[in-house]
Amino acid sequence: MREIAERLQAWTAAGRPFALATVVSVTGSAPRGPGAALAVDGGGEAVGSVSGGCVEGAVYELCQEALRSGRPVIQRFGYSEEDAFAVGLTCGGSVEVLVQPVRPGAAAGLAAGIAAVAAGAPVALVRVVGGPEPLLGAALAVTAEGHHGGLGAERLERAAVLEARALLAAGRTGRLLLGGDGRPCGGRAADGVALFVESYVPPPRLLVFGAVDFAGAVARIGSFLGYRVTVCDARPVFATRRRFPGADEVVVDWPHRYLAGQAAAGALDGRTVVCVLTHDAKFDIPLLEAALRLPLAYVGAMGSRRTHRDRVARLRDAGLTEEQVRRLRSPIGLDLGARTPEETAVAVAAEVVAHRRGGNCQPLAAGNGPIHHNA
Structure with a gap:
């Protein structure tokens, strides 16, 4: 519902009645997960989605009926082999949808x-x-x-x-x-x-360290994925808002000092992603030493395999355990053959998503298991 909450709040403030349909249960494969929502106001305007298209029309009708009757309803939609024209999910899963009217003052x-x-x-x-x-x-x-x-x-x-x-x-x-x-x-x-x-x-945080050309592309795709993006670099001539309009904030500070301050303030959690793109040991090593000691979701660093080997040796010398060192994703990203900053950002984002969702990074066409993973 997050993506339509502002619209619903505007409808509420204007005294406009509407019906809200929410996916409350998913079995098997389905296009949208629990919490996906579609809303329809009294004038027939619709926002959001509960299925990516499979059952939108039927849910729209349920919303209109809920507005007329004033009564909530639970409806299950699944795949029907008996009736190829029945409303359902073509992917073979099933969803339960709660449809409820929302009237001003109630x-x-x-x-x-x-x-x-x-x-x-x-x-x-x-x-x-x-x-x-x-x-x-x-x-x-x-x-x-x-x-x-x-x-x-x-x-x-x-x-x-x-x-x-x-x-x-x-x-x-x-x-x-x-x-x-x-x-x-x-x-x-x-x-x-x-x-x-x-x-x-x-929203989870994405911390991009290193105000380089790749950082702009990573910041943009991170924002697209729903992260609150921070770009941090110790060099004020490079860390500017003009160079990184896709970031939520641009910070001029030594990376390891900024990370430590955020950790002390409780601003990091187990969903936080750290991408180190600086290519400079005097920035990288103190930063990675601190990041790998924190319970973060993902820590990746850009660089060649030779650079990676040198980093690992330095991190071990700094006292990190083998388990902590193994958490480092370096060279960062999946092997997509990427070259441009934008292609590299896709490779980095793909690895972050796979790590978060438990994906195996293999082509979907190469297997026959479930498409959607629960890490």
């Missing part, structure tokens, strides 16, 4: 969640997707400090807030099954209330 939990997502604030949006019919679509917006909305039962609501806060702290989206008294149901779906929890946290 749905306080959902409205608060949309506002938080639009503002970029951390929030877990909790919605009832199974259980007693009167609860379907009931929503909570949970933050680290409090919550908005309600689920109609105090003990259930209290348990849902605690569980959602834990998922928010981990940056995870998932489903919960709780009894009406808030206790875990142990998988007995018929006895409980199913909750879908979407965690929205600030």
Whole structure:
């Protein structure tokens, strides 16, 4: 929902009713994951997507019906071999979609969640997707400090807030099954209330060190992938906003000092990606020594194989363990035969995505396993 939150917030502020369709469950292969959303306002305008096209028309009709009836609904879409013309997913998977009307002044939990997502604030949006019919679509917006909305039962609501806060702290989206008294149901779906929890946290960070020509292309593709991008270099003549318009921020500082400051401030986490493009040992080694000691998602460095061997020797001399040294992705990127900065940026981004999602970096045509991975 993140990509349409600002539009939904604008509709809410203008008092425009709309229906929101959200993917709350995925089985097998599907074009979009849990949390993908499509919204339709009272005038028929649509934003977002739940399937990349397979079932958009049917979901659009469900949204219009929800606006007319005022009632939420859960609909499952899957592949049907019996009826080739049935609405479904051509990829063979199945999705469950929650469609709920949102009217001005109502749905306080959902409205608060949309506002938080639009503002970029951390929030877990909790919605009832199974259980007693009167609860379907009931929503909570949970933050680290409090919550908005309600689920109609105090003990259930209290348990849902605690569980959602834990998922928010981990940056995870998932489903919960709780009894009406808030206790875990142990998988007995018929006895409980199913909750879908979407965690929205600030975007992951991409730190690009070295204000070289390749850095501009890496910054642009990092922004395209949803990262908050920082370009850092100790040389003010190169580290300028004009040279890196695709970055969220450009910093003039010694790379290792900037990284240490960000770590001390708690601004880095297990999703942070570090790309070292400086080609200069006096910058690279202190920076890599610090980065490889931190629990970051990915640390890569540009350079030849000879440069890599020299780096590894220096890092070992600096006291890094073999496990820490093995975390270094160098030479950076996948072997795509890249030469230009833009091609190199694609190679780097491909390795980052593969590392994040658990991809094996082989052509999809070369295998017969699942297309989508869960790392």
